[in-house]
Amino acid sequence: MEKIQIIAIAISILFLLYIVRLIIKGKLREEYSIVWIVCTIVLVLFSFWRKGLDVVSALIGIYSPPNLVFTAAIFVIFIYLLHLSVVVSKLQSQNKQLAQDIALLKEKIDQSKK
Amino acid sequence: MKIAAIVPAYNEEKAITDVVNDILQTAQSQNLSITVIVVNDCSKDTTSEIISKLNCIALNLPVNLGIGGAVQTGFKYAFDNGFDYAIQIDGDGQHPASEIPKLIFAIHEKDVDVVIGSRFISKEGFQSSLARRMGINYFKWLNRILVGVTVNDSTSGFRLINNKTLEIVSNYYPDEYPEPEAIILYSLNKLKIGEVAVQMKERQGGVSSIGFAASVYYMFKVTLAIIYTFIRIKFKK
Numbered sequence: 001m002e003k004i005q006i007i008a009i010a011i012s013i014l015f016l017l018y019i020v021r022l023i024i025k026g027k028l029r030e031e032y033s034i035v036w037i038v039c040t041i042v043l044v045l046f047s048f049w050r051k052g053l054d055v056v057s058a059l060i061g062i063y064s065p066p067n068l069v070f071t072a073a074i075f076v077i078f079i080y081l082l083h084l085s086v087v088v089s090k091l092q093s094q095n096k097q098l099a100q101d102i103a104l105l106k107e108k109i110d111q112s113k114k
Numbered sequence: 115m116k117i118a119a120i121v122p123a124y125n126e127e128k129a130i131t132d133v134v135n136d137i138l139q140t141a142q143s144q145n146l147s148i149t150v151i152v153v154n155d156c157s158k159d160t161t162s163e164i165i166s167k168l169n170c171i172a173l174n175l176p177v178n179l180g181i182g183g184a185v186q187t188g189f190k191y192a193f194d195n196g197f198d199y200a201i202q203i204d205g206d207g208q209h210p211a212s213e214i215p216k217l218i219f220a221i222h223e224k225d226v227d228v229v230i231g232s233r234f235i236s237k238e239g240f241q242s243s244l245a246r247r248m249g250i251n252y253f254k255w256l257n258r259i260l261v262g263v264t265v266n267d268s269t270s271g272f273r274l275i276n277n278k279t280l281e282i283v284s285n286y287y288p289d290e291y292p293e294p295e296a297i298i299l300y301s302l303n304k305l306k307i308g309e310v311a312v313q314m315k316e317r318q319g320g321v322s323s324i325g326f327a328a329s330v331y332y333m334f335k336v337t338l339a340i341i342y343t344f345i346r347i348k349f350k351k
Contacts, residue, residue, distance in 0.1 A: 096179055096289070100187045103153070103173040107191070110172075 008047035016040040032087075035080055117148045117218070118197040120188030122181055123205030124155040127164055134168045136211035137203065144215050151191055152205070155184040181271075182292035186283065193277070193284040201274045209272040213312040217274040226308035227279050228300050230265060231272035235311035249333060253294045256337065260344050261301040266309060268294040279305055288339060291332055295339045302347040 019036045022028040028036075046052050057065040119137050123130050134150050141148035150170035154162050156178040165172045173187050185202055192200040201217060203209045213231060221229045234250075246269075253268040271293055275283065282303050288295040300307055 095177065096183050099175050099177050099179055100183065100190060103175045103187050104191055104194070107171060107173050 002050075005047060005050060009044065012040055012043040012047050016044065035076075035083075039076065115147060115199070116197045117146060118188070118192035118195075118200040119148050119150045119214075120185060120192065120200055120202050121150060121152045121170075121205045122155060122184040122188065122202075123152055123157065123161050123165070124178070124181075124184070125157045125159045125161060126205040127157070127159045127161050129207040130161060130164055130205055131168065133203065133205055133207050133211075134165070134170050137214070138169060140211040140214055146215070146218070148201075148214075149197070151188045153184045153188045155179060155181070180290055182287055182289040185271075185292065186287040189280055189287065190284045193280040197280070198277050199274055200280055202271050204271050208314050208316070210313065210315055213272070214274075216310055216312055217272070220308055220310040221274050221276065224308040225306070227276050227305035228307045229274045230267060230270055230297075230307065230309045231274075231312035231314075232265075232267035232270055232309045233312060233314045234266045235309065245329065249329065252333070253336070253340075256340060257294070257297055257301075260340065261298055263297065263301045263307055265297050265307065268297050270314075272312060272314070288343070291336050291339075294336050295343055298340050298343050299347070302344065 016037070019028065019033060019040065023030060023033050053065045053068065057063075057068045060068075062068045062071075121130070121133060121137075126133075130152065134152065137148060137150050140146070150168075151173060152165045152168070152170050153173045154165060154175065156175050162172070162174050171191065173191060175184060175187060179187075188202075189200060199218070199221070201214060203211070203214075209231065217229045217231055220226075234247075250267060250269050254265060257268060258264050279300065282299070282305070283296070286299070288299070297307065
């Protein structure tokens with residue numbers, strides 16, 4: 001095992017542990033943690049299986065293995081960002097509804113006090 | 115006939131008192147039953163204290179929602195409390211209360227669900243800037259192509275809607291720059307839209323919700339929103 005491989009494995013596993021810790025402490029919701037866990041497992045897998053990158057690249061016809069890393073990473077990031085935009089949109093519409101209901105309820109309370 | 119006058123207000127401490135009192139005065143002199151509903155969109159100034167002393171229903175939003183969300187709060191209140199009509203009047207004094215009877219008269223005479231007060235029919239009063247008029251013409255053209263309705267002043271917020279329309283807008287109303295988009299919403303829900311000539315004034319206080327730099331974004335956003343609304347409602351049925 002080479003030095004860089006050991007570093008990669010150590011970092012990947014630390015990252016995985018950190019995500020698990022966030023979930024346990026309730027700072028990261030399970031539904032958002034799935035993508036992170038999957039990504040970290042892929043990282044750990046490729047840290048152990050060094051030939052893996054070359055094998056997969058050859059399989060789908062990418063000449064330079066590092067390009068596979070960049071392409072795959074950017075693709076995953078885009079999809080996840082889109083997912084986050086959907087989440088934010090949902091939160092915004094829920095927030096609007098809550099604010100409106102609060103304003104209407106506050107008015108009702110004020111009226112009943114008078 | 116219960117009429118709700120919905121006044122969205124964001125940092126309008128200078129103009130709001132006159133706006134509310136003008137509406138009440140018009141209501142009294144014309145013998146109309148108008149309840150003023152001021153929606154304070156989380157103003158940073160003293161708007162909330164001022165409106166609590168006025169003779170109106172004060173709805174204070176806990177966070178800033180923007181014009182669409184604020185006006186919709188008023189629509190929800192009006193619908194829940196069984197108002198027959200709701201009229202939207204900007205909090206900055208652009209819409210003179212003396213023009214309200216024209217809208218009420220028109221909704222009966224034309225037998226429509228929505229009446230839009232337009233400043234371009236009679237070309238009297240404050241006519242807005244050239245750039246803004248060009249934008250308004252663009253929306254007129256877009257509306258005509260998509261739903262076949264011609265509205266001369268689609269950015270006008272001076273509108274009277276009936277109870278049937280209130281039910282629709284309390285369920286869904288666009289957030290940002292809602293006026294042009296709402297026209298598409300109305301016509302796709304088979305509501306009849308009428309337009310009547312009114313005079314408008316230059317704003318009494320506050321700043322426009324649309325700055326010069328934001329106008330390009332405005333055009334783009336509204337065009338997108340109009341097309342999305344069109345697709346969403348058209349293909350839902």
